[in-house]
Amino acid sequence: MNAPVRLDVQAFLNRHRFSTFQWGVFALCFLVVLLDGFDTAAIGYIAPSLVKEWGVSKPQLAPVLSAALFGLAGGALSAGPLADRLGRKLVLVGSVLVFGIACLGSSFAGDLTQLSIARFLTGLGLGAAMPNAVTLMSEYCPEQRRATLTNAMFCGFPLGAACGGFLAAWMIPIWGWRSVLVLGGIAPLVLVALMVFLLPESVRHMVARGVVAERIRTVLRKISDEAGNASAFILSEKAPATDGKAGIALVLSPAYRIGSAMLWLTYFMGLVIFYALINWMPILFKDAGIAPKDATLISALFPLGGVGAILTGWLMDRFNPNRVIAACFALTAVAVWAIGQAVGMGSVGLLVVVVFGAGALMNTAQSSMGSLAAAFYPTAGRATGVAWMLGIGRFGGIAGSFLVAEAQAAQLSLPATFTVLAVPGAIAMVALLIKQMRHPDAGRGIPAGVAGH
Numbered sequence: 342m343n344a345p346v347r348l349d350v351q352a353f354l355n356r357h358r359f360s361t362f363q364w365g366v367f368a369l370c371f372l373v374v375l376l377d378g379f380d381t382a383a384i385g386y387i388a389p390s391l392v393k394e395w396g397v398s399k400p401q402l403a404p405v406l407s408a409a410l411f412g413l414a415g416g417a418l419s420a421g422p423l424a425d426r427l428g429r430k431l432v433l434v435g436s437v438l439v440f441g442i443a444c445l446g447s448s449f450a451g452d453l454t455q456l457s458i459a460r461f462l463t464g465l466g467l468g469a470a471m472p473n474a475v476t477l478m479s480e481y482c483p484e485q486r487r488a489t490l491t492n493a494m495f496c497g498f499p500l501g502a503a504c505g506g507f508l509a510a511w512m513i514p515i516w517g518w519r520s521v522l523v524l525g526g527i528a529p530l531v532l533v534a535l536m537v538f539l540l541p542e543s544v545r546h547m548v549a550r551g552v553v554a555e556r557i558r559t560v561l562r563k564i565s566d567e568a569g570n571a572s573a574f575i576l577s578e579k580a581p582a583t584d585g586k587a588g589i590a591l592v593l594s595p596a597y598r599i600g601s602a603m604l605w606l607t608y609f610m611g612l613v614i615f616y617a618l619i620n621w622m623p624i625l626f627k628d629a630g631i632a633p634k635d636a637t638l639i640s641a642l643f644p645l646g647g648v649g650a651i652l653t654g655w656l657m658d659r660f661n662p663n664r665v666i667a668a669c670f671a672l673t674a675v676a677v678w679a680i681g682q683a684v685g686m687g688s689v690g691l692l693v694v695v696v697f698g699a700g701a702l703m704n705t706a707q708s709s710m711g712s713l714a715a716a717f718y719p720t721a722g723r724a725t726g727v728a729w730m731l732g733i734g735r736f737g738g739i740a741g742s743f744l745v746a747e748a749q750a751a752q753l754s755l756p757a758t759f760t761v762l763a764v765p766g767a768i769a770m771v772a773l774l775i776k777q778m779r780h781p782d783a784g785r786g787i788p789a790g791v792a793g794h
Contacts, residue, residue, distance in 0.1 A: 348571035350548055353561065355483045359490070362541075362563040366481050367490065369540050370474040371497040372532055373437055377467050377474075378501025380444050380525040384409065384460060385620040386509035386637060387518035389627060394518070397453060403746040406620045407739045408457040412464020414735035420469030421728025422589060424476065428550075429724060430542045433473040438533050440466025445526025448519040468735065471498070472711075472728035479715035480545040480723070485658060491712035492654030499650075499704045502619060506641025510634055548574045549720045576720060591722030592729060601726065603776035604714050608734030610765035610772070611670070611707040614677060617741030617762050618643055622696075625745075625755060631689065639693055643700035650708035662713050663777035667770045669706035674766030676702050681759025703766070710734075717780070737765075 388402055416436065424432040440463050447459030475491060482490045505521070512520045544560050554573055561568030592601050622643065626636035656665045676699035683692040711727060718726035741762075748758045 346571050347573045347575050348561075348568060349575050350544055350557075350561070351484065351576065353565070353568065354481065355485065357483075357565045357567075359483065359486070360564045363481050365539060366541065367478060367494055369532075369536055370478045371494045373433065373470050373474045373536075374495060374497035375501035375504075376437070376525070376529050376532065377440075377471050378498035378503075379505045380440055380463060380501075380529070381409065381413070381467055381498075382502035382505045382619050383444075383509070383521050383525050385623065385640075386506050387513065387521055388620065389623055389637075390513055390518035391453075391456075392624075395453065400746050400750055401453065403743055405453050405457045405460060407616075407742040408460040409464035409467065410616065410735050410738040410742065412461040412466075413468035413738070414464075414732045416465040416468025416470075417472055417728045417732030417735060418468075421472055421725035421732070424473050424724035424728070425546075425722065428542050429473050429477040429480075429546055430536075430540055432469060433477060434533060434536050434540070436466045436469030436473065437529050437536065438466070440464075440470065441526050441529030441533065443526075444522055444529070448522035448526065468732060469728075472731045473724060475711035475715055476724045476727050477540075477543050479712060480543040480720070487716060488657035488662060488709070488712040489651065489654035491715060492650040492657070492709055495708040495711050496650050498708065499700070503641050503643075506637055510637045510641070514634075545576060545720045546724075548576050589722075589725050589729070592718065592726045597718065597722075597726075599779045600717060600776050601729070603772040603779070604710070604717070604726075604730045605733040606772040607666075607670070607769045607776075608707070608710050608730050609737035609740075610769040611703065611710065612734050612737035613741040613744065613765040614673065614703055614762055615707060615741070616738035617745045618677075618680075618699075620742050621745040625758070626684070626692075631692075639689075639696055642693065642697040643704075650705045653705045653709045654712060657709060657712065661777065662709070662716070663773045666706050666709050666713060667773040667777075669702055669709070670766045670769040670773065673699065673703040673706055674763040674770070677766060678760050678763040681756035684755045684759070706769070 384406055388406065391397060391402065391405070420432050420436060443459055443462035443466060447456055447463060450456035450459055475495065478494045479487055479491045505525075508524070509518075509521050512524070541560050541563075544557055547557050547560075554571070557574050558568055558571060561571075561574075591597065619640070622640040623636045626639060631639070653665060653669065676695065679695050680692070680699055683695045710730065714727045714730045715723055744761070745758065748761060753761070
């Protein structure tokens with residue numbers, strides 16, 4: 342009787358070219374993140390129209406601007422443990438369905454209270470979608486290209502946010518601000534139909550959960566026929582042993598506790614900057630005397646700069662990833678400060694360059710955090726680890742929205758406001774350097790699961 346042929350899933354992914362099947366997974370996850378970025382940023386682009394149509398003050402906008410962020414936090418914190426238990430695909434499809442329906446519903450809001458509730462529900466779906474897209478994508482990547490591919494997928498978020506700005510500038514004058522939310526609701530519902538039929542479950546998750554070998558073999562044969570010879574599948578993890586812990590118990594275990602805290606702090610500080618700027622820049626620039634349409638278009642350049650994350654991912658695959666991202670956050674602090682100086686000088690041309698540059702640096706750093714977290718945690722806690730970083734970080738987005746509102750209430754000048762917003766970039770840099778000192782290298786491969794029969 343022949344001995345069973347055991348196939349190490351990650352070694353299998355490492356030695357085969359990135360297949361058409363894997364590119365299909367990439368495309369679907371990219372579209373999820375793209376629509377996540379569009380729906381997350383949409384409220385900032387319609388904010389000037391809300392002020393005009395509903396006659397509300399800028400400080401009154403803070404709750405509606407941050408409502409989705411509370412939902413994002415709740416969605417992420419709950420979805421990670423669910424995905425580690427129930428699977429990445431089920432939670433991801435459900436989350437896209439939720440934020441599509443809720444965003445469509447928000448287009449019918451009649452006042453700030455109704456819109457805030459709808460945005461909170463939208464945020465629940467958005468918060469659950471992002472970490473599971475990152476996790477699922479990373480678990481189909483070869484190790485030597487994981488950061489590059491995951492970062493490329495994550496670029497969908499700033500691209501979606503930027504497209505929201507360009508589309509809002511075109512759509513609002515023609516159809517009104519509600520049209521932006523209608524589009525943000527219909528597109529995810531179309532994507533759900535595609536995901537149900539085309540998106541596979543994470544093969545690493547199936548092995549870790551002991552799914553029968555035939556299901557795993559069926560998926561892996563779409564990458565290479567070599568998988569057809571295997572009768573059992575194993576995982577090797579380049580991570581410290583955790584005595585069988587999973588989910589949040591693994592994320593908070595002694596082996597991961599400090600690294601987890603530093604990831605949370607870094608992502609928190611990055612989102613203080615991102616949401617403060619994406620939600621408030623159109624209004625701040627308009628107050629500085631820039632035409633409303635130009636203010637919206639210039640603001641849309643900020644998230645567009647996130648496409649630089651592909652280069653950062655390439656660097657992360659070749660050099661120390663903590664130090665690469667830390668350098669990006671340090672430069673972000675300088676660039677955000679420079680936005681305030683450019684506004685103070687009154688040069689629109691210089692402002693365009695500085696906003697795009699700041700966006701390239703900040704979004705590149707922030708977009709790289711998903712792949713950094715995915716590589717840090719083993720399969721048993723990866724979805725929870727990524728999701729909790731994103732979920733706790735969302736409170737930074739809430740803080741950023743209220744921070745600018747308080748700066749406006751205190752009548753800080755625009756240069757002073759942007760100087761305050763530069764500080765979180767420096768804090769993020771320090772947090773990543775602490776993580777690097779505590780976790781200088783990944784552990785050696787550890788057998789983490791077997792699926793057979």
